[in-house]
Amino acid sequence: MTATHGYRQVAPKADDHALQPPLPLLSFTSGYVLRSLDQFPKQSGKVPWKLRQNYLVDLLNLRLRPIDDGTLVFY
Numbered sequence: 795m796t797a798t799h800g801y802r803q804v805a806p807k808a809d810d811h812a813l814q815p816p817l818p819l820l821s822f823t824s825g826y827v828l829r830s831l832d833q834f835p836k837q838s839g840k841v842p843w844k845l846r847q848n849y850l851v852d853l854l855n856l857r858l859r860p861i862d863d864g865t866l867v868f869y
Contacts, residue, residue, distance in 0.1 A: 803869040808843060819845060 816836035820827055837845050842865055846852060862868070 799868070801868040804866050805869070806865055807867050808838075808865065814838070821847075
């Protein structure tokens with residue numbers, strides 16, 4: 795999906811089953827992180843709603859996988 799399609803916005807859509815059960819965004823054990831976890835967004839155990847925190851995996855996914863993976867809505 796490039797600018798040639800005329801889209802100006804994109805937003806993720808998730809069904810309730812994809813985000814159940816919601817998991818904390820970060821797996822850090824530092825006190826300041828644990829005290830503020832309720833203020834962070836949540837993640838799921840399923841791709842694409844799982845944060846891997848792995849630069850190489852994210853880079854490969856962004857370079858090799860299509861942008862329109864069925865979980866994005868283009869406007």
